[in-house]
Amino acid sequence: MSTLDVLLQQVVNGLALGMMYALLALGFTMVYGIIELINFAHFSVFMTGTFVGLVVLSLMGVTATSKSLTGLALVGVLIALFLVTMAITGLLGVLIERVCLRSLRNVSGTAPMITTIGVAFILINAMLLIFGPQAQRFPQLLPNWRWELGGAEVTFKQLVLFVVGLLLMIALSHVVRRTTLGKAMRATAQDADAARMMGIDVDRVIVLTFFLGSALAGAGSLFFGLYYGFTGYYIGYTTGLRAFTSAVLGGIGSIPGAVLGGLFIGLTQSLGGQLLGVKWTDVIIFSILIVVMVFRPSGLLGARTPQKA
């Protein structure tokens, strides 16, 4: 492979990864947009999702040693897997909001964020207790088909990730732009008090936002499992921070920004890993995080200043 081909290959890989970061970043951005909270628990909801996916798959008879599926069986298993996992992580998000965050809604300062760090630690260690410290193999249910694209190779796995990610984003965009709920969400993000006075049930909007965001994180966790073929209690933090960087880079609170940021971070990871060495990837990504936070806190697409006054 020529250098150009290698780079092209990394672009393909990066875009597939970027879809995962984008899905995760969407959850961050939606919650921040509504209640101005940086939700650390999102990391661990994502991590928990991979284990939920494992359990769902094993209930459907698919285990790490199963052969990959094809045809209708594959479509059926995938649909069931995504729906059930997303529903469960969505409910987990709702639970976190109801139990831990609602009573802190009107507390100013960093208390709500510290709470979400606590929630993240609880979930991480609950998974550690239940599933143990070893990495678990994630069933490789997608067949190993590949196609040539220019000098690079696109795998069926990457294609599925890309298509499913795109479908989910279109669905989210439809919800936010075209439905009453979306209108209520946008109104609450602008001004929760005014929205309440206009008869919008703000609590319900916040709960649904957590549900949607966490469901997308569930989808992201399945991406992780299918892509990397393993999971462990520790995967949430690094991936989550990269996704958070995506959200910040795109402009926290901005939904298109989260997608753009996710793709950018995916590309940074694959290309940066190629050019500077994998071990420096996180230094690059966190430097991006710091630089954006300090010099352009509104991100690439965020219009309003995201800081609390």
Place this chain on the structure above:
Amino acid sequence: MSALAARLGERLGLARWRALPIARRRQILAPVLLSIGLAFPFVTSNAGNVDAAANAYTYVLLALGLNIVVGFAGLLDLGYAAFFAIGAYGYGIAASGQLKPEWSSLWAPLEWAGQVSRLAVPGQSEIVQFHFSFWPMLAISAIICAIFGMLFGAPTLRLRGDYLAIVTLGFGEIVPVVARNWEGLTNGAQGLGGIRTPKLFGFDFGFSPYPYYFLGLGLVAVAVWISIRLQESRLGRAWMAIREDELAAGAMGVNHVHYKLLAFAMGAAVGGLGGTFYVAKLTTATPDMFTFPVSVMVLVMVVLGGLGSIRGVVLAALFLAFLQSVILQELTEYVHALGRLVGNDFLQRVELITSLELIFGLILVVMMIFRREGLWPAVRRVSALTLEQQSVAPARGAAVELSWARAAPGAVGPGRPLLEIESLRKSFGGVTAADDITLTVHAGELVSVIGPNGSGKTTLFNLITGLIAPDDGSIRFEGVEIGGRPSHEIVARGVARTFQNIRLFNNLSVLENLLVGEHTRLQAGVLGAIFRPPWVRAEEERAVKSALEVVEIFGNRLRPRLDHPAYGLSYANRRRTEIGRAIMTRPKLLLLDEPAAGMNPAETLELMDLIRAVRGFGVTVVLIEHKLDVVMDISDRVVVLDHGVKIAEGAPAQVRGDERVIEAYLGRRRRAA
């Protein structure tokens, strides 16, 4: 019955204990606690316990350091373990064989000082062997960490809250990755080994936990002492003022850039002490000793004890360390025994120590929801007021004197221009809040600024006090241009203000609020605050005396409430405290933004007396007020603003009859053609 009596006696003793002044209590407590600490290794027969306690002291050091940053200054640092790492690697590199530079004569002074030695390698040039002594490295690590603290803190100066936390988290992630990957310096993931143990007068600390225990105890004692001294100094007040309200702190003369960096530096330095101590004891340093969970663990200690509460933080750190090294291990044995008893396989195998982080998570969530101030918060007990103290005896101003008033006459004599504003412009987007305002205030005058809502009155104050920078035009105070200067500088020149929506430092006492106002008059820096030499003691006494004088202006309104936290004050007393705080800065020009808002008629009259009294001290006053009877009664001159334009200026009676003023307030009268 006897138990009851004992409890009653304890109660009585406790009451008497609480009646003692703080300083006396400390005189008693410090030796008691120190002797308990010194006696502990002799009481316990187990070297393992001594070792665990020495480790616990590391956590206490870290928690005290983070408490300076998060508790005092209110800057949530989620990457604090970075400083632990830098301190640890600082000593680790200097006291192990990791670096082997070639010998050159530049190393000679260090060789002479016995810190490095020449090593002859057969067939190659000579190399340098590092064996820096622990004691100077303790200080050097602390200084290195302080520098990194400022480096990592500098980018966060404009950020607050969550965003600041995330940037510190980013640095906290980068440091261990660098430690892992910069193999030449740190030996990568394997970490440093064979780090030299400290020596003292020829005695090698070696691998016995006992010397480290006493060293750790000493370091903790020093860190506690420094924390207390800092908290009760000009620095501590400045930090807490920034924590409570950064904007108001600036308006009282606190340079927030300086004090935030100082907090980062001091916190990091204490973390560096912890790192150096820990690594000297452990003799190894690996990158995974300093990851995010460590930062969170230290945060849990601070949150559990109470942000800003030194005693709480120390106790919480000791407790969590004890939980980790003793309680969970013992509990595991019991659970295993229970498992054998009931025949449960899971219970027989479970290791509770692995749930430590689960417990940390639970602590964070539970504390944040139910007890954000911590288990043993920093706030003092406040005694209830007696009936006499509660009954009002307002001073009608005139009788009171301030010792500094008129003692130092301003550079500008009475009647000369003190504040000169020329063609001042400021617009926000499409709204022009100040449009070509020209205004002169003479020394000794009382000028009122009136105008309908949104006419730009508060914007004018914000421009004068440096909260916002003008787009164009000039503001001169005593002939010096102050437009666009930072607010802490402008206060120091003699311009003080109050805010329309009162901005007190809510968790500070009335006295502390007033003392923050004295900030620019005091000199103490870090060393002054810690060692408190006689001149610092004297200036603190002067500050308190000055605050007591200012309180007298308000009769007995604030006097009995000096140690009450500001959030518990009545509305009118909050106004009074804020005015008092502004007077504490010894202003030549005092800007009052709607001081009578929300006050009843009697309180308003009292306030007017007060304003007259302040004028009597030689202070020039500019007043924004909506109560026109107040304005007409006490002003020498009235300035009317409307939509950012000065539409009238003159004596009260003259302005009252002005056609344009009536128009601005009541709308245009239809004129007969």
